[in-house]
Amino acid sequence: MSHEHDSHHGHELSFIQKYVFSVDHKVIGIQYGITALTFLFFGFVLMMLMRWQLAYPDQPMPIVGSLFPNGMPNGLMTGDFYNELGAMHGTIMIFLGVVPLGVGAFGNYLVPLQVGAPDMAFPKMNAASYWTYLTGGLIMFSSFFLAEGGAAQSGWTSYPPLSVMAGQGQTFWLFGMVMLITSSLLGSVNIIVTIVQLRVPGLSFFKLPFHVWAQFVTSFLLLLAFPPLEAAGVLQLMDRLAGTSFFLPSGLVMGESVMDVAGGGNVVLYQHLFWFLAHPEVYVLILPAIGLITEIIATNTRKPLYGYKTIIYAAIFLGFMSFLVWAHHMFMTGMGTVMSDFFQVTTMIISVPSVVILTVLIITLWGGSIRYNVPMCFALAFLPMFAIGGLTGLPLGLSASDIYLHDTYYVIGHFHYVVAPGTLFALFAAVYHWYPKAVGRKMSSFWGKVHFWGSLISINFVFFPMLLQGITHLNRRMYNYPLTGEGTTLWDIYPHSASIQYLNEVISIAAWVLGAFQLVFIFNFFLSIKFGKKVNDNPWEATTLEWATPTPPPHGNFLTEPTVYRGPYEYSVPGEKEDFSPQHIEPKPA
Amino acid sequence: MGENKFDIAYGVGLLPNWSEHGAAIDQLIKILHIFMIVLFVSWGIFLLYCLIKFRSRPGHKASYQSATSKLPKYAEIGVVLFETFLLVGLSFPIWSRYRLQKPDAEKALHVRVVAQAFQWNIHYPGEDGKFGPTRPELVNNAFNPLGIDKTHPDSYDDFWSVGTMNVPKGVPVVADITSKDVIHSFAIPVLRVKQDANPGLVTPVWFTATKTGKISIVCSQLCGNGHSRMFGRVQIQEPEEFKKWMAEKKRPFKPKEKKSENANLDIDKVTEGASS
Ligand code: HEM
Ligand SMILES: [Cu+2]
Ligand SMILES: [Cu+2]
Numbered sequence: 001m002s003h004e005h006d007s008h009h010g011h012e013l014s015f016i017q018k019y020v021f022s023v024d025h026k027v028i029g030i031q032y033g034i035t036a037l038t039f040l041f042f043g044f045v046l047m048m049l050m051r052w053q054l055a056y057p058d059q060p061m062p063i064v065g066s067l068f069p070n071g072m073p074n075g076l077m078t079g080d081f082y083n084e085l086g087a088m089h090g091t092i093m094i095f096l097g098v099v100p101l102g103v104g105a106f107g108n109y110l111v112p113l114q115v116g117a118p119d120m121a122f123p124k125m126n127a128a129s130y131w132t133y134l135t136g137g138l139i140m141f142s143s144f145f146l147a148e149g150g151a152a153q154s155g156w157t158s159y160p161p162l163s164v165m166a167g168q169g170q171t172f173w174l175f176g177m178v179m180l181i182t183s184s185l186l187g188s189v190n191i192i193v194t195i196v197q198l199r200v201p202g203l204s205f206f207k208l209p210f211h212v213w214a215q216f217v218t219s220f221l222l223l224l225a226f227p228p229l230e231a232a233g234v235l236q237l238m239d240r241l242a243g244t245s246f247f248l249p250s251g252l253v254m255g256e257s258v259m260d261v262a263g264g265g266n267v268v269l270y271q272h273l274f275w276f277l278a279h280p281e282v283y284v285l286i287l288p289a290i291g292l293i294t295e296i297i298a299t300n301t302r303k304p305l306y307g308y309k310t311i312i313y314a315a316i317f318l319g320f321m322s323f324l325v326w327a328h329h330m331f332m333t334g335m336g337t338v339m340s341d342f343f344q345v346t347t348m349i350i351s352v353p354s355v356v357i358l359t360v361l362i363i364t365l366w367g368g369s370i371r372y373n374v375p376m377c378f379a380l381a382f383l384p385m386f387a388i389g390g391l392t393g394l395p396l397g398l399s400a401s402d403i404y405l406h407d408t409y410y411v412i413g414h415f416h417y418v419v420a421p422g423t424l425f426a427l428f429a430a431v432y433h434w435y436p437k438a439v440g441r442k443m444s445s446f447w448g449k450v451h452f453w454g455s456l457i458s459i460n461f462v463f464f465p466m467l468l469q470g471i472t473h474l475n476r477r478m479y480n481y482p483l484t485g486e487g488t489t490l491w492d493i494y495p496h497s498a499s500i501q502y503l504n505e506v507i508s509i510a511a512w513v514l515g516a517f518q519l520v521f522i523f524n525f526f527l528s529i530k531f532g533k534k535v536n537d538n539p540w541e542a543t544t545l546e547w548a549t550p551t552p553p554p555h556g557n558f559l560t561e562p563t564v565y566r567g568p569y570e571y572s573v574p575g576e577k578e579d580f581s582p583q584h585i586e587p588k589p590a
Numbered sequence: 591m592g593e594n595k596f597d598i599a600y601g602v603g604l605l606p607n608w609s610e611h612g613a614a615i616d617q618l619i620k621i622l623h624i625f626m627i628v629l630f631v632s633w634g635i636f637l638l639y640c641l642i643k644f645r646s647r648p649g650h651k652a653s654y655q656s657a658t659s660k661l662p663k664y665a666e667i668g669v670v671l672f673e674t675f676l677l678v679g680l681s682f683p684i685w686s687r688y689r690l691q692k693p694d695a696e697k698a699l700h701v702r703v704v705a706q707a708f709q710w711n712i713h714y715p716g717e718d719g720k721f722g723p724t725r726p727e728l729v730n731n732a733f734n735p736l737g738i739d740k741t742h743p744d745s746y747d748d749f750w751s752v753g754t755m756n757v758p759k760g761v762p763v764v765a766d767i768t769s770k771d772v773i774h775s776f777a778i779p780v781l782r783v784k785q786d787a788n789p790g791l792v793t794p795v796w797f798t799a800t801k802t803g804k805i806s807i808v809c810s811q812l813c814g815n816g817h818s819r820m821f822g823r824v825q826i827q828e829p830e831e832f833k834k835w836m837a838e839k840k841r842p843f844k845p846k847e848k849k850s851e852n853a854n855l856d857i858d859k860v861t862e863g864a865s866s
Contacts, residue, residue, distance in 0.1 A: 079815030155812050161789060162772040162813060249790020251726040253706070253737070253770040258726045267773055267788050301644070302652035332775060332810075333786045334767075334793035337686050344681060348673045355669060359662045362633070365640040369652035372645070380641065384634060391626040398676060400684035401619045403784050404604075407775060407810040468602050473779040475808055478818040494806060494821060496779065499600035572652040579652065 013555075023123035024555045028130050029109030030438060033431075035130075036101035039137060040424075041518065043092035046085045048515055050479075053077040055508035057480040071150070082479030083153035084169065088140070090156030091173065094281065095180050096137045098419060101427050102288035103184070103222070104133065107191055107215045110434065113546035114209050116200030116564065116584075118556045121193040129186035136179025143172035155477065157278070160247035160270050164239045165254070174237045181230045188219035200545075202564035206309065207583070209544045209568040213312050214291025217319040218284050225280035225323070232273035239265075246270075268333050275326035283322045285419055286386075287315060289426035290357060293379035296433050297361055299542045300376040301368030302579050304569040307360045314353040314360070321350040331399040332406050340399045347397035354390050358383065369572075373540075374448030378429035381456050382422055389417030392467060407477075410470020413463050421459045428455075428521070435525075436539045440551045441532030447524040454517035461510035465503040472500050541580045544568050548584050605779050608805065608826070610798040611687055612782035618680045625672065693762035693796055701755070702766045704736055705774035705787035708816035710807055711735050712755045716747030716841065729770070733842075740843040749839050754823040755807065757799060758832035764796045775811035778824055786811055799826045 019027060052061050058076060065075025072081060112120055120126045143151040149167020152158065163170050195216050199208070235246040243261065247270045250263025298305050305311065327335065327343045362383060370376070392414040395401040405411065428451075436442045474497050538547040545564070549557050562584035570581040581587065607616055644650075702713035702721060713736050715721045722745025728737035735752065738745050757763045767776045769787035776795070777784040785795040807822030827835060 079818065083812070083815060083817075153815075159773055159811075165772070252789055253726045253729045256729050256731055258729075263790075265790075267790060302646070303654060304656065306656040332784050333788065334791065335689075337682075337689055340685055340689070341682055344677055348677055351673065352666070352670060355666060359666065362637055362640065363657050363662060365637075365644055366657040367653040367655065368640075368644045369646040369650050370641065370644050383637060384630075387630060387633065391630060394626065394673075394676075395619055395622045398618065398622070398681040400615055400681040400688070401622060403688065404615055404619065404779070404782055406784055407777070471604055472600070472602055473605055473808075475777075475810055475818075477812045479815075480818055494808065496600040496605055496806075500602055503602075572654050574654050 021127065023119075023127045025108050025112050025120045025123065025126055026438070026553060026555075026557075028126050029105050029107075031130055032100050032104035032108055032133070033106075035134060035137070036097050036105055039092050040097035040101070041522075042141075043089050043097055044515060044518070046089045046092070048512060049077070050082060050085045050089065051508035051511045053082055053479060055505045077479065079479045080150065080153060083155075083477075084144070084151040086477060086479075087152045087155050087158075087173075088144070091140065091152070092137075093419070094156065094285065095177070096133075096140065098285050098423055098427070099184070099281075100133060102285065102292075102423070103191075103215065103218060104130070104187060106211075106288060106292060106427075106430055106434075107187070107218070109438070110546060111191055111194055111212055111215050112198065113549060113553065113557060114212050114544055115195060115198055116203060116545045116558065116562050117194060117198035118558065118561075120190050121197055122190050125186050126190050129183045129190065132179050132183035132186065136176045136183060139172055139179060140176035143169040143176075146172070157271075157274060158236070159274075160236060160239065160267060161252060163236060164248060171237070171240060174233050174240075177233050178230060178237075181226045181233070184222045184226055188222040191215055191219040192223070200562055200564055203545075203583075206312075207564055207567050209291075210294040210305065210308065210311055210315075211288075211291035214287045214294075214315055217315050218287045221280040221284050221287075221319055221322060225277045225284075228273045229277035232270055232277075236270065268330070271330055271333065272327070275329045276323070279326040279329065280319075280322040282415075282418070283318060285423050287319070289382070289423040289430075290315075290361075292430040292433075293382050293426045294361065295542075295544065296375050296379040296429050297364055298569045298571065299433075299540050300371045300373065300379075301365055302371070302571045303364070303368045304567075304571060305360065306364040306366070308567070308569065311357055311360045314356040318350065318353040318357075321346060321353070325350055325397075328397050328399075328402075331402050335399070344397065344399055351390065351394070351397070358387060358390070373432075374443070374445050374452060375429040375433035377449065377452045378425045378432065381452070382426045382429070385417055385421035385425060389414060389419075389422050392417065404473070405470060407475055408470040409466040409474045409476055412476050413466035413470055416463045416466070420463065421456070425455075428452075431525070433540070434546075435528070436532075436535045436551070437546060437549075438552050439529055439532065440534065441528055442535055442539065443524050443528040443532055447520055451517055451520045451524065454520065455514060458510045458514040458517060462507050462514060465507050469500055469503055472496055474500060538582075541578070543570055543580050543582045545583055548582060607780065607782055608799055608801045608803075609781040609783070610800060611684070614680070614684045614687075615782050618676070618684065621680070622676070625676075629669070688795075692794065693764060693798075695764075698762040698764045698796065699757060700764050700766075701757075702736075702768070703755070703776055703787070705767070705769040705771075705776065705809070705813075705820075706735070707771050707774075707814050708809070708820035709735075709752055710755070710776070710809075710820070710822040712751045713738075714749050714751070714836070714839075715744075716749060718744065718747055720744040722746075722748045722843070726770070738843065745843045746845060747841050748843060749841055751839075754825055756825045756827060756832060756835055758829040759799050759802050759826050761829060761832075762796055762798045764794055766792050766794050768792045772813050773811050774809050774813045774820065777808045777810040778805065779808060780805040781824070784810055799824075802826045802828055 060075030065072045146168050149169050151169040152173035154163035154166050195212060238244040239246055239248060245261040245263050245265040247267055248261045248265040252259040324346045325343060328347045331340055395405055396414060432443055432448055537551045545562055548562055564583045565586045566583055568583060572579045573581050604616055607613060700715060704711045722738045722742050724737045725739055726737055728734055736750055738748060767785045767787045769789040774787040776787050781797050783795055783797050785793055803826055805824050807824060809817055809820035
């Protein structure tokens, strides 16, 4: 492509300005993307270590074990180290991996392009958002190297009093979280303003690609749900550092000594503040993913989306309702009937828009001409995987069945179906789909398919057995089911866990195989920069505005500001020559 | 691996249920899963059909017009109706029994369950049915893990047990759940009981066991590096057997019998904890 020098900026930028401290939304998007993928892989590695301990409890880990003299003396994992890995896996995957990838990377890269804007509304704020995110991530990461106590180990939920009494890692976790929240707030304001203010002429709200709508709703969730968590985080920090006791009741006894705190706090209050964020957070993970695959599915079925407005209203309703379901995570705190009935009803209500969205996507296939390229494979796999995740949410959303299932691997299986073969697959689909726009070359489809089938099969061997284990009441967050020590065996301790220990082995092996298949992706990603097949500006023959830019889009994006004449999914329009009619091309008068 | 010394053969699937209220919970879980499987399979068949029928191939064109069938709408209405039934017909009643219908104090056995990292302390009120008051500064893990005020008359016939909770079969048990340090969660999977043990709060749960035998208590809230070691036992006995067990249990704070006039209430010397 020869457009590289058509930058709207008259002056030449230095390498550092262009690629490091850039204010171009595309560079920032790519920075977000690479950083988030790196954190995702790191979070995955933490989990692969945990899986050794679960599959082969109290057996020394060969080779790798010797890398962690503190966490794994003689290759044997300690309970503390397991809890560090668990807490950091959860935190990293959510706050440093999936959200930055969905919102930071794709939101940043695609939203300005899809609304036809030259950049985000506030480019410098955008850069600030990335650098705050990176700082928060590095603070969290560095806590692994703390001499005393290591990283945070109170779960990604960080319930006090446990978290208040935990080692220094928790302080790092809280500071890290405050940075990440700040970064999200900066990013979400930017996305909202960009969508409201910077749409090109002709691009009314109901001509926006659904992905833009999804990012719009997501940004409102971030903007409104994160502040309570920021407050909760700061209060917890005060409890740790300033001797307050917002979350500490009177009369706590540690060992045999009465804790020297003023007391009077409430441990359940924190949980309300936490879940007031953390439930909407689920939709922050899932909505951008749904937005991305909607684009991919429409493009690859070559027909308009079934129920474009329906899916938009469903997303808005979903976003609104997501503020009213948080306490379904807290049924076991001792909730009375009024509260529990309310939150059960709202939880059942919120399942309706999710069903609507899935229905819209699947019925879009009807009458299409489906192209099975790599992004489409991942996008289609999202549908049944997300369906399993959603359906298994029902028994957890009814307080009666939750009595049995709460805190078991059923929960882990449920939300991983939503976030891993669900959201992550959608994000993989998006990487394969928009890679050619950012790079000018396609990723290898052969290796893409290898990655796809390998991941799809092994990931189901990871998470489906977890549902079975949960039904058998295997508790989560257990670092071992003590096999040794004073005449005890697994049967003596948790007889029901012993009967399904073999599933732990199946899961762990599948997880390592899954890890191996991600190496295929990593190689494909980097090698295709050089060796991928060269493509034109619109390789998938898509209709939305990002494909109307040169490849890769220069700083400033469009050569001339486009005007929009039609909706986002005009495929196979009767009477037109091509089977796709881009938004910026004026229909010929009939 | 050792053999199962418990009274249940465990395998994959719902654990056996030994409580009166549990059957309804199991029924709900089963209905839900049948519903989920039916939905998923019929939906999956539709998906596969679309994927095959509408694959791109030479000569096949996509249609601009979308499907117009009313079927999805009816399916969605069906789902909503069924969810309403699940809520009103099943979940609400189970929960109100679990949370509101507390058994009569006279007929029930009342215990306190005090969690601490990483053990379960079960406090029995003794024959008078009254718990001696507790104070945090009296806690002594070896001799008085609950911090019971031994000078109080209500404490004289109290006793406790660490790790194992004996209960009679067929008699309602009310357990007041709390914690001394961090949040734990008191779960007896086979009895379909789960309740967070929140420090600073006391929450009652109740159940009636239907079989005798030994089953486990599992801590179901991350509570530190010993979380996975924090297990306990429930020993369910025939009521007569339970009465015998209770009668034989040592009362650590029982004042010595008056043998001479001045050996009055020398309870300070009684420091031995109850065995479990
Ligand atoms: C794709 C591969 C993944 C595998 C095999 C995996 C595996 C696991 C396992 C086994 C646990 C339970 C650990 C325990 O309870 O002791 C866990 C916890 C968790 N995972 Fe994942 N995970 C994966 C991806 C993800 C992703 C993509 C996310 C988020 C977006 C995520 C978020 C979490 C969270 C929040 C927890 C709970 C941590 C806690 O207990 O505080 N995981 N994961
Ligand atoms: Cu939720
Ligand atoms: Cu515990």
